[in-house]
Amino acid sequence: MRKAIVTYARSLFDRGFVVGSAGNISVKVEDGTFLSTPTGSSFGSLTEEEISHFDQSGTLLGGKPPTKEIFFHLACYEVHPGIRAVVHLHSTYSTLLASVQGLGDGMPIRPFTPYFVMKVGAVGVLPYRKPGDHRIADDVREKRDYDTLLMANHGLIVCRSSLKDAVEETAKLWYLGEKLAIRYLDESEIEELRP
Numbered sequence: 001m002r003k004a005i006v007t008y009a010r011s012l013f014d015r016g017f018v019v020g021s022a023g024n025i026s027v028k029v030e031d032g033t034f035l036s037t038p039t040g041s042s043f044g045s046l047t048e049e050e051i052s053h054f055d056q057s058g059t060l061l062g063g064k065p066p067t068k069e070i071f072f073h074l075a076c077y078e079v080h081p082g083i084r085a086v087v088h089l090h091s092t093y094s095t096l097l098a099s100v101q102g103l104g105d106g107m108p109i110r111p112f113t114p115y116f117v118m119k120v121g122a123v124g125v126l127p128y129r130k131p132g133d134h135r136i137a138d139d140v141r142e143k144r145d146y147d148t149l150l151m152a153n154h155g156l157i158v159c160r161s162s163l164k165d166a167v168e169e170t171a172k173l174w175y176l177g178e179k180l181a182i183r184y185l186d187e188s189e190i191e192e193l194r195p
Contacts, residue, residue, distance in 0.1 A: 001027055001035055002048040009043035012089070018043045022090040023155070024067035028077055032056065036073065038064035068132050075137035076159040079144040083159045090155040093171035098125075098150040105143070108150060109174045110184045117185070117193040120148055128152040 005025055012018050023043065026036035036052045037043070041064070052066035058074065060066070067073070073086045097108065103125045111117050124146030126139040131154065140157070143149060147159040185193075 001029060002051045005035060005037065005051055006046050006048055009037060009046050013042070013044035017089055017091040019090075024069055024073070024088050026067075026070065026073040026086045028084050033061060034066075034070075034073070034077075035063075036066045036070060038066060039068050041067075069136070071134055072136040072140050072157070075140040076147075076157065079141055080147055080159050082161065083147065084161050085159075087158045087160075088155060089158075091171075093175050094150065094156040095154065096175060097171040098155060099153045103150065103152075105146065109171075110182075111190055112177070112182050112184045113173065114185075114193050117190055121194075122146055122148070124149045126151045126157075128154065 005027060009018075009025060012023070017023075021040050021042055024037045026034055028034055033053060033055050036054070037046060038050050038052045041050060049063065051063045052060065052070075053062040054060050054066050054070070056074065058066070058070055069088060073088070076086045077083060097103075100108075105124050106122050108123050108125060109116075122145070124143035126136065126143060126149050129136050129139065129151070136151070140149065149157040149159075151157060
């Protein structure tokens with residue numbers, strides 16, 4: 001699993017989804033413990049030996065200390081017991097979307113691709129908090145109906161059964177097409193795509 005985290009982190013770095021030490025990844029292991037990117041680490045130069053290993057209470061079991069934002073990762077696992085991974089990014093287009101005024105839970109942008117409806121679905125919007133603010137964990141608990149969350153003026157949290165990155169491409173398309181006469185999906189087309 002350590003190798004998977006390193007590979008995925010490098011892929012995100014290579015595609016420009018993370019810069020420097022911004023963002024973090026965690027994975028739930030079969031024994032109920034967790035692995036994560038360590039605090040202050042760069043996704044582009046991460047090694048398997050550096051990966052943090054810790055328990056439900058955040059107690060370090062091996063590797064470097066985990067990301068300072070591990071508290072909201074643990075809240076994600078608490079409210080979504082079936083998930084196996086949490087990814088938090090400050091990726092360009094998702095952060096831009098998260099900074100738009102007046103976003104609401106559900107579909108923060110009008111769906112215009114099947115991909116958004118099928119892969120992303122409903123999105124929760126968290127209030128602005130400074131990075132590292134422990135209230136983010138409570139915000140995650142309050143939005144327990146959503147496994148994809150935009151953090152106002154901050155970034156994105158994705159809680160899934162595996163490591164994925166569906167939101168950033170949709171946010172990029174939204175931004176690039178903002179001034180175009182987009183043909184949006186109508187309600188019947190959206191309903192047809194839902195599981």
